[in-house]
Amino acid sequence: MRRKGIDRRAVAAIARKDIRAITSNVQVWLPMAIVPTIFCLVLPVILGIAIRTGGIDDGSDIGPMLALIERMPHSSLKQALDSLEDLNQRMVYLMFNHLFAPLFLIVPIMAASTVATDSFVGEKERGTFESLLLAPIDLMSMFMGKVMAAFIPAVTLSLASFVVYGIAANIAGWSVIGRPFFPHVNWLPLMALVMPAVALLAVAITVLISARTSSFQAAYQMSALLVIPLVMLMIGQVTGVMLLDTASFTLIGIIIAIVDWILIRLIVSRLDRSRMFESQVK
Amino acid sequence: MDAMVHVEGVGKRFGQVQAVRDLSFSVRRGEVVGFIGPNGAGKTTTIRLISAVLRPDAGSIKVNGFDVRTDGDQVRASIGVLTEGAGLYPNLSGLDNLRFFAELYGVDDPRRPEALLGAMGLAAHAHRRAGTYSTGMKKRLGLARALIHRPPVLLLDESTAGLDPEGITMVLKEVRRLSREEGVTVVLCSHILHQLEMVCDTYVIVDAGRSLAQGTLAELVRDYVRQRVVELETDLSLERAHEIAARFHARLVAPSGASRSKLSFTVDRPDDVPEIIAAASSAGRVYSAVRVGEDLQSVYFRVMEARASEA
Numbered sequence A: 001m002r003r004k005g006i007d008r009r010a011v012a013a014i015a016r017k018d019i020r021a022i023t024s025n026v027q028v029w030l031p032m033a034i035v036p037t038i039f040c041l042v043l044p045v046i047l048g049i050a051i052r053t054g055g056i057d058d059g060s061d062i063g064p065m066l067a068l069i070e071r072m073p074h075s076s077l078k079q080a081l082d083s084l085e086d087l088n089q090r091m092v093y094l095m096f097n098h099l100f101a102p103l104f105l106i107v108p109i110m111a112a113s114t115v116a117t118d119s120f121v122g123e124k125e126r127g128t129f130e131s132l133l134l135a136p137i138d139l140m141s142m143f144m145g146k147v148m149a150a151f152i153p154a155v156t157l158s159l160a161s162f163v164v165y166g167i168a169a170n171i172a173g174w175s176v177i178g179r180p181f182f183p184h185v186n187w188l189p190l191m192a193l194v195m196p197a198v199a200l201l202a203v204a205i206t207v208l209i210s211a212r213t214s215s216f217q218a219a220y221q222m223s224a225l226l227v228i229p230l231v232m233l234m235i236g237q238v239t240g241v242m243l244l245d246t247a248s249f250t251l252i253g254i255i256i257a258i259v260d261w262i263l264i265r266l267i268v269s270r271l272d273r274s275r276m277f278e279s280q281v282k
Numbered sequence B: 001m002d003a004m005v006h007v008e009g010v011g012k013r014f015g016q017v018q019a020v021r022d023l024s025f026s027v028r029r030g031e032v033v034g035f036i037g038p039n040g041a042g043k044t045t046t047i048r049l050i051s052a053v054l055r056p057d058a059g060s061i062k063v064n065g066f067d068v069r070t071d072g073d074q075v076r077a078s079i080g081v082l083t084e085g086a087g088l089y090p091n092l093s094g095l096d097n098l099r100f101f102a103e104l105y106g107v108d109d110p111r112r113p114e115a116l117l118g119a120m121g122l123a124a125h126a127h128r129r130a131g132t133y134s135t136g137m138k139k140r141l142g143l144a145r146a147l148i149h150r151p152p153v154l155l156l157d158e159s160t161a162g163l164d165p166e167g168i169t170m171v172l173k174e175v176r177r178l179s180r181e182e183g184v185t186v187v188l189c190s191h192i193l194h195q196l197e198m199v200c201d202t203y204v205i206v207d208a209g210r211s212l213a214q215g216t217l218a219e220l221v222r223d224y225v226r227q228r229v230v231e232l233e234t235d236l237s238l239e240r241a242h243e244i245a246a247r248f249h250a251r252l253v254a255p256s257g258a259s260r261s262k263l264s265f266t267v268d269r270p271d272d273v274p275e276i277i278a279a280a281s282s283a284g285r286v287y288s289a290v291r292v293g294e295d296l297q298s299v300y301f302r303v304m305e306a307r308a309s310e311a
Ligand SMILES: Nc1ncnc2c1ncn2[C@@H]1O[C@H](COP(=O)(O)OP(=O)(O)OP(=O)(O)O)[C@@H](O)[C@H]1O
Pocket: A277, A278, A279, A281, B014, B015, B017, B018, B019, B037, B038, B039, B040, B041, B042, B043, B044, B045, B046
């Protein structure tokens, strides 16, 4: 039975309410802020110091990195690297532009799953789910409001982190490369496609997890598993098993978006007020 | 038919528990119904069925002319519910809670949240986080939430539990005002029966998901209280009292001693009660006459006893 469609006012009200709940709750925004801070500031600063003290150019870790570049297929990244003169410059360029790229996705994942957990499990834990279900709002609108509440802050935080990371990376690498070198064009599909798709995926998975748990603890622990594929991607990047170029990032983004669509269709098709009430309201 | 809430043959099972079975009752516009029964009787479940958040397994429910199965959103828009836990967002201020629900319920008057907060005596706490409210303040805020969209039907589950005497009076007065002045239909669940007596027009008594008795207090008394007891505060001598008791075949209980004492007459026929009072006042002075055992609480126990002896 589908009638009037989406209730925009309710969607906006729910999204706004949840976003406000984040900013007023340290337990939510603190973990959300820590990861981007480490990634965008601490990491470049440490690397910057390492570069300045010359820790990078004569280390023994260069071997695998070198091999990585050697094995690289013809791509814009390889071109960019070839245009750089010495090994040190290549190392810095590769690290900031390439190796950390998958790691950057921790930002949208952490943000989206933290907010979504608070938003979905929070309604149950605080006994407010009943009030929400009692409202004359169709579940689709309610669900959309909740998804927005996690998606918008996650994407905003990721974009802001990207800008800060970019500035920090350019400053940190300046002494070696001597000109702005970030971002490489790979970051375009990464930020425009993969990042939002991954944020949405984290929301969808968190929704599925929260439907089965009623405590924050359990939900957070399970959401942490979301980081595993990223670590694998990162290992792939470093070892050169999986070398991602612009096209691969685009493809990955499209695949994740399709998975998002399937998961959300699945969740929406299962929305049932009475069943949800029976199983979720204490 | 002017039924605002119409419940017919409704059943609801949770796994092994049959929470509601074959329940029927009807509430007229502006009527205040007391919905009473022991813990686990199915009161909260019934309220959830009426407010279209639980789907009944059997039977039909109509609210304001809308069917809970097919017009859930219209049913929910017609109802304000104060749930057992008040269901408020602890991290939002009292005012922001109401503003949020005003948006959800499509309330267009931007002054409504503040006005309601004032009416509930919470104006001074509007900007405090609801999580820091006391139990009673939460209940009041919950009531404000339930009323935000001026619903024609109000369902109150344990709405006075945890309230101070002023809070109780406020809630009960508000319920009466809403029903008399605005024609709001009210279903009240409570275990504090003498409070219900102050506001309810009729009662539905349930146990184990089944309706045991329904009607006004007078009707319940007629059906369930077999013997009538009247207690007189009088200066009658014991001798005269015994005489009167004998005339009406009444059982007399009198404390020995005191000259002005409480005499209690128990009779089978309700019509004998005014006769006994008349006889006593012609034989002496009657300071007060109180009928005992006809209050809601006594009737409730009679209904429960009747059920126990049937089983
Ligand atoms: N969501 C649920 N899942 C399983 N059982 C439930 C659920 N909700 C209620 N019940 C069961 O249904 C029965 C009726 O519960 P209900 O809450 O309606 O009683 P009540 O009359 O409101 O009691 P109280 O006076 O204690 O509030 C109880 O046995 C309860 O355990």
